[in-house]
Amino acid sequence: RVLTDAEIRNLTELLPQSGLSYQAQKAIWIMLSTGCRVGELMAAQWSHIDLEAGTWTIPAKNSKKR
Numbered sequence: 029r030v031l032t033d034a035e036i037r038n039l040t041e042l043l044p045q046s047g048l049s050y051q052a053q054k055a056i057w058i059m060l061s062t063g064c065r066v067g068e069l070m071a072a073q074w075s076h077i078d079l080e081a082g083t084w085t086i087p088a089k090n091s092k093k094r
Contacts, residue, residue, distance in 0.1 A: 065092060
């Protein structure tokens with residue numbers, strides 16, 4: 029399912045009031061903006077991320093579909 033623009037705007041307003049930790053809120057935005065799964069994000073390491081290239085390589089062992 030894809031969130032509508034209105035739902036994303038609503039999330040922007042409601043997430044800070046959710047009681048979730050700062051880290052959990054940021055994780056939600058990362059997952060929404062990249063389409064990654066929770067497990068993929070939780071297994072991410074800085075060595076998988078190339079900030080200069082703007083890429084995040086998810087190793088097969090960390091991906092549901094391998």
